[in-house]
Amino acid sequence: MLNWQDHLIIAPVLLPLVTAALLLLYDERRRVLKSAISIVATFALFVVAIMLVNMANTPDDRVIPYLLGNWPAPYAIVLVLDRFSAMMVLLTSILGLAALCFSLARWHKVGSHFHTLFQLLLMGLNGAFLTGDLFNLFVFFEVLLAASYGLVLHGTGATRVKAGLHYIAVNLAASSLFLIGVSMIYGVTGTLNMADLAQRIPEVPAEDLMFLQAGGAILGTAFLVKAGAWPLNFWLPTTYTAAAAPVAALFAIMSKVGIYVLLRLSLLFFGELTPRTTGFGDAALFYIGLATIAFGLIGVLASQALGRIAGYSVLVSSGTLLAAIGTGNVAVTGSALFYMVSSTLTIAAFFLLIELVERGQDAAANVLAVTIEAYGDEEEEEEEEVGAVLPATLAILGACFAVSAILLIGLPPFSGFVAKISLLSALFNPAGMGTDTPISTASWVYVALIILSGVAALIAMSRSGIRTFWASMEGNVPRVLVIELVPVAALLFLCLALTIQAAPVMRYLDATAQALHRPHNYIDHVLDAKRSAGFEPMISTTPAAKGDAQ
Incomplete structure (x- = not known):
């Protein structure tokens, strides 16, 4: 029998869905009311997310399946709460609350149905993190994409429209x-429930194994696109730069949907429980991750605009995580989750900050600044009095910029x-402290790229910070x-x-990584979930009826 807290699992999906429907009932001219409803609902989502993390954070790695319609798995539409999904829902609610508060200044006024689309995007993200089967993952994936289409076009300007259409x-x-x-996966296994798939994949006949792996590779490619993996990431920096600041901040979590699914499914379908396919795709993910880091750090170095630096920083983050997944090491996974x-959080804050820093700046002046930096200024200027009063606004923005740069x-x-x-x-001690396990050449390359990405960020952020705060040509506050x-x-x-x-957070994330690398607990809890007493499904669950349903 489920207690009332277990029913909170569906709240991250239902709460933004009901809020979005309610907001449609009010005219766009009632922005104050719509803003109040949206902010209250998002704050409530944040509170629910904290409660879900507390529910999942137990010594026995509690996994809580929620059977919609009271059908047993694998026939039920299942939502599953564990440490990983609870963490992602909390991260989504934090970014959602920050982006929504920021948008109340002006961005929610520049287009229609901003709050409705915002809530639907939260619904799609939360559903993707909580769902326990591939079909509903596709449904929530489409919901969040449909909402993001409207949000990326929110506002005006040819650049935003062009980038949005590409997106x-x-x-x-x-x-x-x-x-x-x-x-393809369903054609081989006959099921789409993730836990049931993990049990059936080892039983797939040898002649169908290649078909299964092909389906897994195609599915993985779809999420590599979403994660911004090279060479499928040409769209991401331009789109994120063109989007409105609160939209870009929330989009920082959207690239992590691809990371979440790749990590979850790779360990569930091709982990230790499937000997014939163990490690399938890990090498590809690792080297794609390295290429993505290299591409991202080159983009960071080459970018003059702050927005593009932030966009390429998303690629560096995605590449670092993809390579970590490809190592297949539980210690690396825990550290990667902290990263x-x-x-x-850093990139989302940076996208919001860019909007404030660049407000009032002249694009032509930025081009002139780059030209002067490259070729010098032939005209000698008269010496000016050293020192100037630094307005409080610039001091605060400068401090936030410095912290963002350090991060x-x-x-x-x-x-x-x-x-x-x-x-x-974790990379230098892949088997734990006190061992003599040699470090592979690929790991050395990974380490070098991580360090070089920091150097690239140091150069780009120092250059932009000097131009913006110390040598601004406009001098506008x-x-x-x-x-x-x-x-x-x-x-x-x-x-x-x-x-x-850091210590308690790392303990939580290390426990999350260990649970992901040993998925039998997840599988057992989902497939052994009992129906709630007193709530009967509309269709009988006799063996014959079950066979018909399948």
């Missing part, structure tokens, strides 16, 4: 690959440093509202909190 075309192609891959949380580079004392040191430590500064400061403060509370 739509690429993701429609990815959705087609998703559907093809899922169909994912830290980098996602992106990976310097102490913030969580970016802790994440990279933890990741490097942007007008900034408190409601815009608070979300940026809050996200950066969370990164500081990750540093202070």
Whole structure:
């Protein structure tokens, strides 16, 4: 019998869905009311997410399946709560709350149905993290993509429309690959429930094994597109740069949907429980991750605009995580999860900050600054009086910029440093402390790229910071509202909190990694889930009826 807390598992899906439907009932002119409803619902989602993390954080690695319609697995539409899904729902709610607060200053007014699309995007993200079968993963994937299409086009400007249309075309192609891959897997196994698939894959006949692997590869390609993996990431920097600031901040978690699914499915379908396919695709993910880091750090170095630096930083983050998944090492996975949380919060804060920093700047002046930097200024200027009054707004923005730079580079004392040191430590000690396991050449390349990505961020952020705060050609002080500064400061403060509370956070993430690498607990809890007493499904669950349903 489920208790009332177990029913909270469906709340991250139902709450934004009901809120989105409610918001449609009100005219766009009632923006104050719609904003209030949206912010209350998103805060409630944040509270629910904290409760879900507490529910999942138990010594026995509790996995809680929620059987919709009270059907037993694998016939039920199953939502599954574990440490990993609870963490991703909490991260989504944090970014959603920050982005929504930021948008209340002006962005929610520049287009229709912003709050409705925002809530539907939250619904799709939460559903993708909680679902326990591939079919509903496709459904939630399409929901979040449909909402993101509207949000990426939110606002005006030819650049945004052009980037948005490219984004739509690429993701429609990815959705087609998703559907093809899922169909091939279902054709071989006869099921789409993730836990049931993990049990059936070892029993697939040898003649069908290649067909299964082909389906897995096509499905993986769809999520590599979403994760921004090279060479499928040409669309991401342009789209994220063109999107409105709160939309781009929330999109920082969307690239992690691909990472989440790849990590979850690779260990569930091709992990230790499937001897014939163990490690399938790991090498490809590792080398694709390395190529993505290299591409991203070159893009960071080559970018002059802050938005493009942030976009390419997303690629560096995705490449680091893909390579970590490809190692197949549980210690690396735990460190990579810490890095994912830290980098996602950092990049989201940076996207919001860019909007404030660049407000009031002249694009022509930026081009002129780059020209002067490259060729010099032939005209000699008269010496000016040294020293100037630094307005409080610029001081605050400069401090936030400096913290963001430190986080992106990976310097102490913030969580970016802790994440990279933890990741490097796991790579240098793949079998644990006190062992003499040699470090592979590929791991050395991975380490070198992680360090070089920090150097690239150091150069790019120093160059941009000097041009923006110390050598600004306009000298204009942007007008900034408190409601815009608070979300940026809050996200950066969370990164500081990750540093202070690194030990308990790492314990949680190490336990998450160990559970992912030993998926039998997940499988047993989902397939052995009992129906709730007193709630009968509409169709009989006799053996014959079950056979018909299948």
